[in-house]
Amino acid sequence: MPSRILIIEDDISIAELQRDYLEIHDIQAEIVTDGFEGLNRALNEPFDLIVVDLMLPSMNGFEICRRIREKKNIPLVIVSAKKEDIDKIRGLGLGADDYITKPFSPSEFVARVQAHSKRYKQLTGTGQQQEYLERNNIIVDKAARKVFVLGQEVIFTTKEFDLLVFFMEHPNRVWTKEQLFRQLWYMDDLDGDVFTVVVHVGRIRDKLKKGKLSELPIETIWGSGYRFNS
Numbered sequence: 642m643p644s645r646i647l648i649i650e651d652d653i654s655i656a657e658l659q660r661d662y663l664e665i666h667d668i669q670a671e672i673v674t675d676g677f678e679g680l681n682r683a684l685n686e687p688f689d690l691i692v693v694d695l696m697l698p699s700m701n702g703f704e705i706c707r708r709i710r711e712k713k714n715i716p717l718v719i720v721s722a723k724k725e726d727i728d729k730i731r732g733l734g735l736g737a738d739d740y741i742t743k744p745f746s747p748s749e750f751v752a753r754v755q756a757h758s759k760r761y762k763q764l765t766g767t768g769q770q771q772e773y774l775e776r777n778n779i780i781v782d783k784a785a786r787k788v789f790v791l792g793q794e795v796i797f798t799t800k801e802f803d804l805l806v807f808f809m810e811h812p813n814r815v816w817t818k819e820q821l822f823r824q825l826w827y828m829d830d831l832d833g834d835v836f837t838v839v840v841h842v843g844r845i846r847d848k849l850k851k852g853k854l855s856e857l858p859i860e861t862i863w864g865s866g867y868r869f870n871s
Contacts, residue, residue: 649680656672662748777870821838821867
């Protein structure tokens with residue numbers, strides 16, 4: 642499936658140049674010339690990457706980056722005529738993944754967009770590689786067995802990791818403690834050991850909370866079990 646890119650740029654000639662080069666490489670691109678409209682679409686539509694200028698009508702690119710990054714981990718690429726290091730530092734500090742200065746090489750622009758978009762698809766499991774899971778500001782590297790909460794690594798034990806992965810791979814469904822015990826501990830004879838599920842869920846929640854996650858995705862469904870809300 643081709644990548645879908647949003648270009649937020651008020652100079653229509655530059656925006657169309659970006660779009661044309663992306664579409665030559667089978668990347669779908671859409672143009673918005675107003676900052677506020679661009680932010681609204683970025684937050685409410687499924688894009689694989691956002692290209693944003695800094696000097697825009699109604700809302701500047703710095704504010705757009707800040708507000709997108711509060712809600713999404715989608716790649717952000719700034720393309721701007723502002724060449725000072727302080728602008729680059731500020732943009733990257735607000736969560737942009739890359740900063741390209743104008744005038745730019747179209748081939749370099751496409752290469753950078755492709756690289757960030759491919760990486761994002763790998764992280765979210767929408768590309769061919771499925772080694773990463775990403776939900777609710779939690780990213781799991783299954784191959785390396787690492788968990789990142791809001792970009793910071795949080796250490797999980799083996800069983801905590803396996804239980805978190807299971808929840809993330811099966812979201813929005815209620816699992817009883819007995820079902821989780823059988824799935825993760827591979828035992829049919831419970832002998833009261835379902836309490837270990839309660840303990841592990843509690844530990845996972847504590848670690849996500851320490852990772853500064855404001856809303857914990859694992860919800861207790863009283864009388865039933867647990868559900869991972871995505």
